């Protein structure tokens with residue numbers, strides 16, 4: 070094992086070399102070297118992003134040193150961006166850190182395409198005005214740049230994810246097994262028939278794989294029921310009873326496994342509705358030379374599904390089976406039956422991918438075969454998240470939804486309202502509530518801001534009475550394109566140790 | 574007159590003092606007092622573990638105003654720690670975690686003293702533990718947590734309020750984790766929630782020996798069966814790459830023989846060391862929550878967590894906060910014995926295997942006694958040999974239905990009382 074694999078072992082077990090490569094090619098911009106900003110960057114530098122840049126025009130104060138681990142006593146009076154970049158850079162020799170001692174707005178005035186060099190932007194301690202500017206630049210950049218806006222106040226923390234679309238192939242579902250007992254392909258049916266259920270050899274009988282047991286009893290059921298699989302609860306129980314009657318000793322583990330799988334196997338194999346939605350997405354229907362690999366692959370899989378002769382109307386087979394009581398040979402044979410079928414499906418999809426690529430003027434084979442294989446394997450679990458823009462959040466509030474969130478008991482949405490109100494407070498006073506000594510007076514002003522906000526949503530102003538660190542790993546999930554990130558605003562209330570996610 | 578140090582302190586802790594100087598909106602009973610600030614500076618806090626969680630916890634405590642922090646850890650730094658244990662550098666590999674972490678914090682955060690203890694938690698006695706205001710655990714071992722929990726619960730004397738040591742326990746696994754607050758004798762304890770743990774993974778010996786199907790089966794064959802065959806008495810060192818390499822090659826050869834795919838060096842290491850994936854971000858989240866609770870308990874600026882927060886970051890971000898209930902027959906925090914129904918014709922060995930695997934018991938090397946009379950003892954050797962035949966006897970020959978068994982295990986600082994009813 071090389072040094073890098075050793076160092077990253079504990080995380081490679083989660084996101085593999087593909088995820089790691091994605092991290093290593095990322096360049097993250099941190100706007101403001103605040104305590105929470107530096108903590109976020111720390112959690113990205115450690116797993117090994119390629120580069121980071123910190124932009125911050127401030128100099129280090131006592132209170133920065135007291136709250137930010139990546140600023141020390143020697144940093145006092147020096148550039149915050151420079152010192153934080155230095156101390157964060159020490160965490161990982163494979164990461165290169167840069168800094169800019171400027172204010173983000175002036176950097177953008179000097180160079181309007183300043184943000185285009187980054188793969189993601191994370192900001193904290195910025196005003197709404199700055200957030201809107203950065204957000205719209207990120208959103209409209211040629212390749213949209215994900216933007217994470219973080220706020221912390223006292224024991225309250227919130228993060229908002231802003232990007233047009235995020236598509237994930239490796240969602241890491243708990244179980245990708247796709248057994249198809251209800252609808253076996255010919256090789257599978259033949260396999261099931263190869264077992265002798267009348268054998269006198271107890272060892273052999275006790276090791277008939279449950280898939281073969283299920284297939285035998287399901288086939289018999291179908292013959293007696295016009296080719297239909299059990300539909301009702303009573304029918305499923307009857308199938309279980311049929312299997313149980315075939316047991317010899319009463320504790321044949323393989324028969325137990327079969328019985329335990331009846332309910333799942335009686336779910337007809339079909340394209341999940343969430344995947345159908347992806348197939349009918351305009352981005353899947355109408356491809357263009359700018360289409361991302363995700364949509365090209367989605368289209369090819371859709372065409373595969375629609376070609377009933379090849380797919381039977383089903384998604385490509387995942388090719389994964391669970392462990393089960395079986396002799397080595399029969400298990401390995403069964404495994405290879407599923408794998409072979411999965412490979413055939415991948416080959417069919419690959420042909421379609423090449424056809425699509427050609428029609429778009431791209432070279433056939435320009436999407437790597439491993440990528441096609443992964444896409445097929447996880448095709449039942451694909452996920453596309455479309456986020457709302459910050460502009461929409463502000464100009465087209467979901468008033469009905471907001472009213473309903475606020476009406477829930479102990480709703481954390483009140484905290485969202487307070488944070489929005491504190492932005493309004495900043496607009497009015499040029500500072501955040503509670504920053505000065507007259508914090509009691511600030512509360513009254515803040516309350517007025519809350520009332521104004523609620524009125525603009527047409528909501529009764531007495532729904533909110535009062536109130537206030539956290540950072541998250543959302544960034545990693547966005548970069549690696551694995552696992553599912555949140556949509557779109559996360560709130561953590563440290564006073565009560567509770568959290569919630571709202572799609573505002 | 575306000576001296577220069579106070580001014581600096583006030584500036585430096587401006588963030589924390591905003592919480593401590595104001596009548597809290599979140600906890601109306603809270604009264605700001607100078608004594609509270611003095612208390613967090615002077616009280617002693619104990620951190621168990623200087624690993625992924627421990628590094629984070631130490632940093633957070635130091636930045637929250639706690640000045641007298643102790644840390645216990647018996648481990649030394651490994652290369653694979655560097656992706657998250659940010660107080661360590663490549664040059665530190667091989668050094669004790671506790672010592673290195675303490676030195677780093679002491680250098681980085683002025684005015685904070687972290688005292689390292691490079692030893693096992695079991696090496697310290699109750700006198701040691703009683704010096705602390707509260708204990709935060711950032712461990713990956715069930716055994717160590719059970720020990721710490723039982724020790725702190727055992728130390729509590731209802732007539733002496735100072736004997737109550739709040740235990741804040743954090744744990745992570747990949748993108749998931751949990752943080753909880755245990756008030757010994759008041760809330761549910763670690764032992765009360767043992768049944769929430771999943772069954773320890775293991776493969777049946779007959780599968781490993783006769784019908785391997787998965788790469789893991791081949792690895793376990795090399796690990797459990799082939800190693801002692803080839804190496805005799807020599808114990809395997811899972812931290813020695815040479816031993817892992819041997820296991821990998823042996824497992825690979827077996828896998829080839831059976832046509833099984835997927836044996837890799839990394840998988841071999843993962844299986845034999847029972848490696849749990851770990852990342853910086855999840856540790857940061859759980860540690861933040863633990864320290865948040867520590868600050869709340871020490872200052873009363875807000876109500877503490879009652880008493881369990883589960884966190885999952887696989888799919889979006891999800892937390893679930895609830896009150897875990899005490900277990901009536903908890904062997905640590907209650908006085909009543911656990912009840913168990915078991916077939917009287919089963920052997921003592923079968924009972925032992927059952928208890929080893931049962932998630933809420935998880936014994937390693939249990940010894941059994943009934944009414945003060947030993948049934949089976951793990952040590953000394955002569956006694957073990959003399960009593961071994963009992964393992965094969967049916968329970969009904971050894972004691973009567975309804976008898977109370979006393980079970981001890983070297984890994985547990987308490988004994989289990991189980992009333993066994995034959996069915």
Ligand SMILES: [Zn+2]
Nearest residue numbers: 762765903906
């Ligand atoms: Zn208990």
